[in-house]
Amino acid sequence: MSERPLTPLLDTVHVPADLRKLAPEQLPQLADELRQEVISAVGVTGGHLGSGLGVVELTAAIHYVFNTPDDRLVWDVGHQCYPHKVLTGRRDRIRTLRMGGGLSGFTKRAESEYDPFGAAHSSTSISAALGFAIANKLQGTPGKGIAVIGDGAMSAGMAYEAMNNAREAGNRLVVILNDNDMSIAPPVGGLSAYLARIVSSREFLSVREALKRVARKLPRPLQKAARKTDEFARGMAMGGTLFEELGFYYVGPIDGHNLEQLIPVLENVRDAEEGPILVHVVTKKGKGYAPAENAADKYHGVQKFDVVTGAQAKAPPGPPSYTAVFAKALIAEGERDDRICAITAAMPSGTGLDKFQEAFPDRTFDVGIAEQHAVTFAAGLAAQGMRPFCAIYSTFLQRAYDQVVHDVAIQNLPVRFGIDRAGLVGADGCTHAGSFDVTYLATLPNFVVMAAADEAELVHMVHTCAVHDSGPIAVRYPRGNGTGVALPAVPQRLEIGKGRIVREGHKVAILSLGTRLEEALKAAEALEAKGLSTTVADLRFAKPLDEAMIRRLLSTHEVAVTVEEGAIGGLGAHVLTMASDLGLTDAGLKIRTLRLPDIFQDQDKPEKQYADAGLDADAIVDSVLTALRHNSAGMVGEVRA
Template sequence: MSEFPRTPLLDTVKTPHDLRKLKPADLRQLADELRAETISAVGHTGGHLGSGLGVVELTTAIHYVFNTPEDRLVWDVGHQCYPHKILTGRRDRIRTLRQGGGLSGFTKRSESEYDPFGAAHSSTSISAALGFAIANKLSGKPGRGIAVIGDGSMSAGMAYEAMNNAAAAGNRLVVILNDNDMSIAPPVGGLSAYLARLISSSEYLGLRSLAKRVTRKLSPRLTAAAGKAEEFARGMATGGTLFEELGFYYVGPIDGHNLEHLIPVLENVRDAKEGPVLVHVVTKKGKGYAPAEAAADKYHGVQKFDVITGAQAKAPPGPPAYQNVFADQLIKDAEKDPRICAITAAMPSGTGLDRFGKVYPDRTFDVGIAEQHAVTFAAGLAAQGMRPFCAIYSTFLQRAYDQVVHDVAIQNLPVRFAIDRAGLVGADGATHAGSFDVTYLATLPNFVIMAAADEAELVHMTHTAALYDDGPIAVRYPRGNGTGVELPAVPRQLEIGKGRIVREGKKVAILSLGTRLAEALKAADALEAKGLSTTVADLRFAKPLDEDLIRRLLTSHEVAVTVEEGAVGGMGAHVLTMASDQGLTDAGLKLRTMRLPDIFQDQDAPQKQYDEAGLNAEQIVDTVLKALRWNETTVEGEARA
């Protein structure tokens, strides 16, 4: 646990209205205290650290200069918003971040009026801020739309789609490009700060406007030429020609940690008649905390940690993480097959493909935050005879659904989808839960969908996908570590669409898909203790279903229950459809489906999330007993009619 830092100035700031009462000379101290409080809070709870530390001064400056919440501030991705939450009335709850009943780790509309738009996926901020700006323009309200977007989020096409449409907003739209990788900016210092302040000043913009009016009276052709010359000259001095071509007035680059530079520029932008404006700010992830500055990747998202040493709490040693099991098997398959390659959308370590990339750098592609491109790129590789694996989190694959349908499924191309973070994800909550992938993929013709019950099954399924060339195939697996089963020395190619019986019984059948298998087996033990002989099947495949196995189980047991960690419309719905189509429901079959509830579940400890979802052994047993109209006076498993 971290101790509370001394923050005498920050203690006086409850909301940005209090912040604006401070003198500019006080802002440096306030930013330092805000950084200390952010470090202390994340040390207590865990969460995203480096990104938030990088925008402490920027957060302070924005709320100081602009009239939030009337000026609508949209953060992109949202994980950099912890300092923002501290300054906007939520400091008293900041040590509940990412916990059940606590603050979200991202911006959330229901949490505060200072969070006008929820953001946990990337590259949405400019579109949303443009919407706010245009809405205010149409309704005559004075507020602006302000988007803070990281350079990584600029790798997604949606950001450019929004900028291409931004001219109608005029000076009501301000985009702040947070360049924290030096990926765009040249070195910044006094000269660039001077230029940024100069070209954003009312004097410069006034002269620019006067020059436009004069040349317009002389000749339209001269007007265009003069405009291009001025734009080119500023581009040569400051950069930003791309943004100018998209219709933005570019200001920057500027040191995002120097409040003496930031405040005047943002004030100029606030008061400018020119627009829309893009302010290019250069920051450093983890700024002000040495361990985070030294290892930005390791301190992007952290466990609880000691504030003094930076040492993160370590989980006890256990089974390997699912993403590493997937990557290690993929490496083995790629050793034998040079056609295998791997694609990730800015998540190499999260998907395990950093391991693959170290062995096969020429066959590993990180395309940035561009899931649509990743899928169609994989489709092109597959069409040319390669065997691409597209490793994307379930929640992020949603962003590329049109490409999955049109570029992969309709053309029946053998793209292999490794769907990480399938199911509930604990502290990251609803925005990152992989609830819908079976539902949105199993409706598509030509798709094969597998779900690993444990890490050994993931080995077999990865190997099976590597060898499958008849169309698209997906394997889903959860976040975190495996169950501890022994990994197979030699992977087995699974027969497509065939499940397995894990234990045999006579009265109750539990049909499991994915990692709820362990809970299904616990439920079977409890049912057996009541005299209810129970079969447990691991279906392995959500599509195609093992119809022979399912038909046998449904017709030979008194009650059958499907269990899956996915939304309605998944495996259970397909089993019900099959049973209906084949007339199996006409004989009075008791068939029940268990799945994630029809809600967006907030962040919480995984066990509590599963309890809320009703997917633990106790709830499986309860579902069976209710279907049988069972009570404790029933003898030897004879259920009431």
């Protein structure tokens, strides 16, 4: 790791008001120092790097030109917001990024008045900024809504839904399209920057408005022709016809790293009476840091790294990650069956489907940030006889819940869901935690919901998904590495709705779902040491439940505890409902359900998160002992340890 960089100019800027005191010619130096500060900080903490480096100049320019926080700045996704945090009063905490009790890796309302809208999922910025703009308009207060959205986020339909509704905001809405992959426009140069400055200027807009007033007095056919002529002329010079059709005044493309170009254009946009306006800037991910520029994918999200060499800290050798096991198992299924295909929503490496794509490029589909489309596309494939696997993070699958219900479950189509990042996710915090998938899937008729206890079980469950053709089926698995068990050479087809007894006892029963099984076994050892004979069951299925096993365990043990890595309404609720339906509660059965607490947990180390949630071995033991101390009360219910 290197020493902190020297940043004499940045040291004078604590909030954007300080930034606005600088002369324009000082801004390039400020941007250089800001970039070095971000590199240095992320080298210490890890986190998102390339995206933040790509918007250093843009961040400085926005805060320099606009009156933040009165002008409400909304960053889409928020993973590019580290430079923004440095400039908005949080520099003294920037080396606590993504740590327990530290700064969030995304924008967060509770953190600062300069974060008016929290984000970590994609394509929400235009809708939110539109809300701010309309609210100010209705309340008669000054202030614009400014959305900064990346070109990748523009693949989601929500962005276009918002733009289609944006006319009402007028000039109070500014959308800045951060194009960092040249997916929309060719490389920019002096001519495009000059044109952007001209067409955003007050003089040009005034002349254009005057011509529009004249055109309104013309017969209707000539009005239409005049409007089309204006759009065509600017479209030929500037591009942006699509945005014009959605009601935006388009400006760009301009170089997002050239402050001499950015500042005057943004000033023109700030002062324009025309609106809403979309400013198209072209940037480079990782700008100013050679390792990140040369390998944008590897430096999108990084571990701690050496600033001088760019070398990232390597995790100690150990078992493969669950994601890697899923990918390997799916490739094996693809080799056995050419009907197997895979779908991801802009997360090929995050879900492991990049490996499947290398093996089966024609059967792998990255649909972009479009989870709704991904699910219904998979449903169409299934309806035509294919065997699609839709691999989506638990937290992102939430975005497609209506499609899961309407297009998959109601039609009972055999779409296979690989649900990555199930449970808590450490540094990414509550926005990326997979807390709710058991609750929202196991409540649906026709669904099969599995949770892998270890990597060997995951292999069996992928195979079970592959050969299950009688309806939708899902397997959930966490972020991180497996337990180190040997992977099976030949996968087994699991019997739907059947769990397994891992350890046999007679007084206490622990019913585990998912990778808390290891903690359940540790708890069983501790209970045995106290003379409490303990059974541990891996239920495997949240739906359908293994009714025969659960009924036996609840009928023959004094205390039963369910353990799951999910929110209230999941496994525990289903077991309690089953026990009630079977009349087992009438016999004074003691059952406790351990699950994630009914809060959004902040980022921290995963082991601490689970301890705080009451889902480690100590908490399981405490829950059992508490239940036994209340033996005479015969309580039934959901009680936290």
